Amino acid sequence: xxxxxxxxxxxxxxxxxxxxxxxxxxxxxxxxxxxxxxxxxxxxxxxxxxxxxxxxxxxxxxxxxxxxxxxxxxxxxxxxxxxxxxxxxxxxxxxxxxxxxxxxxxxxxxxxxxxxxxxxxxxxxxxxxxxxxxxxxxxxxxxxxxxxxxxxxxxxxxxxxxxxxxxxxxxxxxxxxxxxxxxxxxxxxxxxxxxxxxxxxxxxxxxxxxxxxxxxxxxxxxxxxxxxxxxxxxxxxxxxxxxxxxxxxxxxxxxxxxxxxxxxxxxxxxxxxxxxxxxxxxxxxxxxxxxxxxxxxxxxxxxxxxxxxxxxxxxxxxxxxxxxxxxxxxxxxxxxxxxxxxxxxxxxxxxxxxxxxxxxxxxxxxxxxxxxxxxxxxxxxxxxxxxxxxxxxxxxxxxxxxxxxxxxxxxxxxxxxxxxxxxxxxxxxxxxxxxxxxxxxxxxxxxxxxxxxxxxxxxxxxxxxxxxxxxxxxxxx
Numbered sequence: 249x250x251x252x253x254x255x256x257x258x259x260x261x262x263x264x265x266x267x268x269x270x271x272x273x274x275x276x277x278x279x280x281x282x283x284x285x286x287x288x289x290x291x292x293x294x295x296x297x298x299x300x301x302x303x304x305x306x307x308x309x310x311x312x313x314x315x316x317x318x319x320x321x322x323x324x325x326x327x328x329x330x331x332x333x334x335x336x337x338x339x340x341x342x343x344x345x346x347x348x349x350x351x352x353x354x355x356x357x358x359x360x361x362x363x364x365x366x367x368x369x370x371x372x373x374x375x376x377x378x379x380x381x382x383x384x385x386x387x388x389x390x391x392x393x394x395x396x397x398x399x400x401x402x403x404x405x406x407x408x409x410x411x412x413x414x415x416x417x418x419x420x421x422x423x424x425x426x427x428x429x430x431x432x433x434x435x436x437x438x439x440x441x442x443x444x445x446x447x448x449x450x451x452x453x454x455x456x457x458x459x460x461x462x463x464x465x466x467x468x469x470x471x472x473x474x475x476x477x478x479x480x481x482x483x484x485x486x487x488x489x490x491x492x493x494x495x496x497x498x499x500x501x502x503x504x505x506x507x508x509x510x511x512x513x514x515x516x517x518x519x520x521x522x523x524x525x526x527x528x529x530x531x532x533x534x535x536x537x538x539x540x541x542x543x544x545x546x547x548x549x550x551x552x553x554x555x556x557x558x559x560x561x562x563x564x565x566x567x568x569x570x571x572x573x574x575x576x577x578x579x580x581x582x583x584x585x586x587x588x589x590x591x592x593x594x595x596x597x598x599x600x601x602x603x604x605x606x607x608x609x610x611x612x613x614x615x616x617x618x619x620x621x622x623x624x625x626x627x628x629x630x631x632x633x634x635x636x637x638x639x640x641x642x643x644x645x646x647x648x649x650x651x652x653x654x655x656x657x658x659x660x661x662x663x664x665x666x667x668x669x670x671x672x673x674x675x676x677x678x679x680x681x682x683x684x685x686x687x688x689x690x691x692x693x694x695x696x697x698x699x700x701x702x703x704x705x706x707x708x709x710x711x712x713x714x715x716x717x718x719x720x721x722x723x724x725x
Contacts (some may be wrong), residue, residue, distance in 0.1 A: 257290070258286060258288040258357065260361045261290075261362060261365060261674055261719065262368060263290070266369040267340050269323040274463045275493075276306050276496065277495065278387065280311065280314070287719070288359070290315040290317065292351055295318055296324055320347035323516050331716050332663070334434075334521065341638055342420070348373060351489055353470075362383070363382065363719045364385065365387045365461060366385070366403045368398075368454075371450045371456065386485070389462075391463075391622075392462060392464050393424050393427075393644070394640045394644075395460070396472055396476060397433070400419075403449055406603070412439070413437055422470075424475075426665075428646070430642075431646055434640075436638050459485050459488055461490050462488065462491065463491040463493045463619065464489050467546075468524050490715070492708075493623075494627055508593070508595075509604070510592045510607070513609045516609040518611075519551075520611055521607075521612030522544075522549055522613065522614065522681075526556075527621055528618075530637045531666070532556075532558050533558055533561070534576065536666065538672065541580055543666075543667075544675070546668055547671070549679050549680075551588075551593075553593070553594050553595050555576040556573070557576045559573065561698040572646060580594070602628075603623060604627045605624050606719050611679060612679050613625050614676045615633070615635040617634050617635070617636045617644040619644065622644060625654075625692065626694050626695060632656075633657070633675070634655040646649070653686075656674055658671060
């Protein structure tokens with residue numbers, strides 16, 4: 249932990265992330281903005297004693313004025329081996345509350361805490377914040393579409409007795425693209441599962457927050473954000489769009505692979521390369537992994553593919569550790585690397601995504617439709633191929649294709665696999681077809697909107713300033 253020294257005179261904001269690099273990154277970017285408003289920031293981090301290297305790298309890269317504390321590690325030995333991801337995330341925070349109390353007690357003895365901002369699976373911490381008379385706020389790292397859904401789920405739970413996936417009509421939420429019942433986020437697909445019960449518990453508690461900080465902005469979700477704040481439901485806290493919170497281009501790491509892929513991009517024509525990455529946690533089945541390899545080969549387009557070893561029946565196998573479980577090169581089709589040499593490059597586990605997307609040679613992006621990756625694509629103006637895997641990603645993909653119109657989506661066969669011919673055709677559509685040109689034009693329009701939002705007089709800084717002023721008014725002078 250970075251020691252608190254010259255920050256002692258500043259009011260403190262406590263940030264409590266949920267486990268997972270996708271939750272840490274936007275909160276880290278929020279922290280960087282908060283210190284510009286003259287707050288000291290301290291992360292209090294629930295964990296199981298084995299923080300992922302990717303998470304630690306993000307924390308170590310924070311400015312010295314931002315502190316972090318790992319709470320006492322929790323024990324999961326009593327959970328079943330097949331416990332759902334959402335259950336583990338939820339339990340990590342709920343089992344850390346005593347340690348959080350002790351930490352807040354120590355900090356509040358010498359500092360004035362003006363707010364606690366907790367992630368979406370950490371609402372148990374609201375009770376602890378209230379014990380210390382600290383205003384509780386929710387940080388929602390995903391989009392306004394999902395936030396609208398989560399706030400609506402308690403009502404759905406009362407209205408419907410069966411499974412939501414069997415609802416006869418698409419779900420229409422104010423300001424949002426209609427959601428197909430089968431596209432609802434993963435935990436809502438089985439109401440008997442503990443993951444659903446955990447999510448419902450948190451969704452009900454969102455209304456306990458004094459405000460919701462949303463990692464989105466008017467340019468991509470203006471209608472949904474306006475609907476959330478229209479006052480039609482007075483129990484919904486004020487929603488403050490403070491996005492897009494994304495990483496800026498970082499310096500190349502020490503890994504040779506990182507440097508190699510960036511050097512390789514330097515040698516490629518402008519807009520010629522398709523970047524293929526399924527996020528820090530996404531994994532494909534063996535069959536899908538093979539079809540993707542052959543599809544990229546058949547497309548005859550240049551590509552930079554971040555690969556992880558395939559895992560059957562678990563699309564989020566690397567959620568807690570972004571590194572591949574096995575050597576991913578061992579699973580590539582025989583001769584693939586030789587046949588695509590010079591046209592494609594394959595990187596194991598991880599690539600500096602922001603640097604790749606901001607590179608002039610990158611002209612397309614196959615993405616799992618995680619919200620962080622979507623925002624990074626928008627900010628850097630890169631057209632998308634939507635390939636959702638888990639969580640709310642199918643909802644996001646529908647929004648990208650049908651509402652924002654910045655993506656194409658390959659057709660999935662009845663067995664759940666996207667075939668190689670379909671992959672090749674979709675790549676050609678994005679990289680060289682008329683539809684791809686329309687998507688590129690639309691994405692550049694969104695990119696310009698994002699740049700405007702992030703300028704000094706933009707909507708996002710004003711929204712964060714409004715929150716900062718509320719917190720500053722809590723300072724005892």
